Amino acid sequence: MPAPDPSAHSAPLRGPLRLLSPAGAVQEPERLEIAAAHLRSLGFRVHLGAQALARAQRFAGTDAQRLRAIHAAARSRADVVMMTRGGYGLTRLLQSIDYDLLAQAIKARKQMWVGHSDFTALQLALLAKTGAVTFSGPMASYDFGEKRPDDITVDSFLDAVDGTLEAVGFACDDAPRGLDVEDVLWGGNLALVTSLIGTPYLPSAKGVLFLEDVNEHPYRIERMFGQLLLAGVAQRQKAVLLGQFTGYKLSAHDAGYDLDSAVQWLRAQLKPHGVPVLSGLPFGHVRTKLTLPHGVRTRVVRDGQEVFLFFPHAHH
The missing domain is CATH 3.40.50.10740 (Murein tetrapeptidase LD-carboxypeptidase, N-terminal domain)
Known part of the structure; x- marks a missing residue:
């Protein structure tokens, strides 16, 4: 002790x-x-x-x-x-x-x-x-x-x-300029979110979806992104926030395919739907993580090179 x-x-x-x-x-x-x-x-x-x-x-x-x-x-x-x-x-x-x-x-x-x-x-x-x-x-x-x-x-x-959690911010250079959207913040571990598709335990949220995972190879991450797309979940969001995806190992067989490849693929699929994909959220299986109110209406705003999440009703 x-x-x-x-x-x-x-x-x-x-x-x-x-x-x-x-x-x-x-x-x-x-x-x-x-x-x-x-x-x-x-x-x-x-x-x-x-x-x-x-x-x-x-x-x-x-x-x-x-x-x-x-x-x-x-x-x-x-x-x-x-x-x-x-x-x-x-x-x-x-x-x-x-x-x-x-x-x-x-x-x-x-x-x-x-x-x-x-x-x-x-x-x-x-x-x-x-x-x-x-x-x-x-x-x-x-x-x-x-x-x-x-x-x-x-x-x-x-x-x-x-009860003083009103806003958090993080560096993000891939958010579209003028970004200002608001909806319910929800999500979490990518594997768990996708595992509940088609069950009564996945919210039918049109919201702001945040995702992270650990020990998943980028191609598996992309496959789960694909499941969210094929199920029509990803397209219903105002924005997708990507936290940290850690603990995976690339091999020679990947031939340059990496996590960024998977993210760019998701971004390309969602672009026609007007859903921005933002990276860099400090959340996941990492030591530095924000505490995020899950299920609270949240405003997402780009200001300069940062993105801010505002939680007007986060007080529990």
Whole structure:
């Protein structure tokens, strides 16, 4: 366990934060201890239940255990429910989750649910079934389990927690000049978004779609882009924001085909539909990530060489 942050005594009290493992098993328990210490230093009262460290094969407990943990988190007095990690497992539970219970906690009690990666499946399902707003952002083991969490990641998360998240900006030189569109921000992990096409758990959103992924070769990324196109999803968007696509390896067989090739292909397919594709969003399986309100009406504006996202109703 690391020593407490010396600034902890000046951190504002922020209420209870519950750590939840709804998908993959936590592989490095010591990272959760580090994360809990960091979160306490930020003023949170951290609850780490036994289920968070449970294991059944590759999962954080059986399907029944993880389902109970999700529902228990919604019934708890936690102000924030943070995922410990992603992995795989939430799609196994989508047909059994009590969405009304979760939506009641989020809408009536202002409970904030935050994470990324496999958590995308639950976010999409909640938005499709209830319209509930969740947050795409850091997770305990991945982000706060670092000896020194990224400052931008921490600050953006705290802005969301404290209700001061009004806008974020990032460098982007491929946004069309004069860009100014507004609609619902939604998306997340590309593989999870495409896996829910044709199911009741994908929102029928005409909005601003943001995407990221990890360990997917560019041709697989392009194939998933293609699935969004063939299903008519991509063409309905006001804009597509691309986060970070990391962890892949190119080979000699690619012969110059790379991630940029896949992005340019998507951009060419969407150009006739007037849907801009913007790159550089600081979000994904990377250390520096913004916290984004999933399901909130968002304005996207280009100003100089930057793009800004404005969240007039992001306060949970």
